[in-house]
Amino acid sequence: MKTIVLVGGGHTHLSLLKRLKTNPVPDTKWILISADNYHYYSGMFSGFIEGLYTIDEIRIDLKQAAVKANCTFIKGSLENIDPVNRTIHTENGSFSYDVLSINIGSHTSNPTIKGLKEAQAPLKPAHEFPDFINTLRHSPHVAVIGGGAAACEMILSLKAWKNKHHRRYDKLSLIYADELLKGRGSSAGKKVEKLLEEGEIQLYSGERAKSIEGNKIMTANEIIIPFQHVIYLGGAQSPAVLKKSGLPVDEKGFLKVNGMLQCIDFPEIFAAGDCIGLTNAPELEKNGVHAVRQGPVLWHNLTAYLSKKPLIDYKPQKRTLAILSTGRRHGLLLYGNHSLYGRIMWQLKNHIDKNFIHTFQ
Ligand SMILES: Cc1cc2nc3c(=O)[nH]c(=O)nc-3n(C[C@H](O)[C@H](O)[C@H](O)COP(=O)(O)OP(=O)(O)OC[C@H]3O[C@@H](n4cnc5c(N)ncnc54)[C@H](O)[C@@H]3O)c2cc1C
Incomplete structure (x- = not known):
């Protein structure tokens, strides 16, 4: 055996x-x-x-x-x-x-940002995240570090929750060094930037978080950003x-x-x-x-x-489809350099995700 x-x-x-x-x-x-x-x-x-x-x-x-x-x-x-x-x-x-x-x-962490480990509760490994979400919802100021799909999606979804629950005056900040949704084409980056601005999310573009001390993030350009809670979503x-x-x-x-x-x-x-x-x-x-x-x-x-039989190779496809949930049941679909925004994109995401999870539940 x-x-x-x-x-x-x-x-x-x-x-x-x-x-x-x-x-x-x-x-x-x-x-x-x-x-x-x-x-x-x-x-x-x-x-x-x-x-x-x-x-x-x-x-x-x-x-x-x-x-x-x-x-x-x-x-x-x-x-x-x-x-x-x-x-x-x-x-x-x-x-x-x-x-x-x-x-x-x-994991969602970054050992090069001094003080991050002590300052944040990580979203990944994922089993550690559910309690933390409630804290973020009720926080007066959440700062998200990162400008990729996960960071943009999470901050827009958090904003949507806050708007629905009469917390529209809570502050949200997004801190990112490179362009938004880097590698996904300029129209996707512009679209998400517009959504973030419409959500009155404070954007710290071109800022690389360097260290965290107490409730302050220091960037490489010496900008100081205060926060109540912080999440790092700048890459796995x-x-x-x-x-x-x-x-x-x-x-x-x-x-x-x-x-x-x-x-x-x-x-x-x-x-x-x-x-x-x-x-x-x-x-x-x-x-x-x-x-x-x-x-x-x-x-x-x-x-x-x-059984000592020949093994096979994983051949990754060049492009993968991603759909960001951007709040209020709207979605931004990304495929290569192409992007599409709207309610239908969210419905498609919802359908794919529910189908996936139902096969195991
Ligand atoms: C906020 C966010 C949103 C994302 N949204 C998308 C998306 O919409 N689409 C997409 O394609 N990708 C998305 N990603 C990326 C995606 O989460 C990962 O690429 C994907 O989960 C990787 O799958 P995995 O099976 O390798 O690991 P995981 O899905 O992370 O699963 C790992 C499992 O291992 C367990 N585990 C962890 N550590 C240990 C340990 N030490 N010992 C034993 N067990 C352990 C965990 O509990 C978990 O069950 C997102 C990432 C983040 C952070």
Whole structure:
């Protein structure tokens, strides 16, 4: 009997469980270990902040999903991997594996901003976020650091909640060094800037947050921005546990895997989603679309590895579709350099997200 340990109940492992449910693998024991009983679906964070969805609508019960797939679920946070002895350690015990698969996502933090760690409650890992959202809703001044899709979407959704709940005079600030929605075409950047200005969000364009002291953010240009609560959404950061465990990581700390989603030094370790650095596509954007699309490849390769069959490559598509929820059930669709704004875009997003989550609930 071989043991496959899946660590992290992220998008890719969820899609594995779906396959496992209908395709049991003989003589194989499957264990899913994740930091929380639930997986929170980031595609619906913005709708949750705005109050369009309840907490139960945006989360997946991992224990239930595992049990249905004949997989043992253990709540535990990965603390260390011993690849030589093929064992992982969590606060709830140690587990040996024949094959390990890692899908623990990324973090929203930035160690280069001095004082950020002490100042913010992170949105990711996602199981830590629900309580924090309520604090943000009632905060008199939230500062968001970042100018990409997640940062713009979150601040617009927070503004929409505040408008609905008679808190329109609360202050919101967005601090970003590069242009808004960089890499998504100038019309998308201009559109989102207009929406932010209409929402009376204070924009600190061209400002790179450097340090935080007390309730003040200092930028590289020596601008001081006061705040009550701060969130960093300036890009995915790697989970420290990968490097700490002595696994090969790229220069940003993400686990180095080849095109087959296989660790370059330990062939019995596979990984997917935000936590990887693909050696054949190092600049690949970290998003849920890739994490989900890696599911069929990871499933094939885990089962093929056990039966000594050939593995296959993950071939990332060049462009992915993103739809930002921008408040009041409106959305901004981004595809390559193209963008479209309106109510229909939000309806499309709502349909896609609800469909995705319903398949696991
Ligand atoms: C605010 C925000 C909005 C976003 N919106 C979108 C969007 O609309 N569309 C899109 O494509 N992408 C979006 N993204 C990016 C998206 O969240 C990630 O790319 C995606 O979640 C990656 O999936 P994953 O499976 O790798 O990890 P995750 O979805 O983060 O899942 C990781 C899982 O592992 C568990 N875990 C974490 N640490 C440990 C540990 N140490 N031990 C055990 N378990 C652990 C977590 O509890 C979680 O269940 C957004 C990101 C943010 C921050």
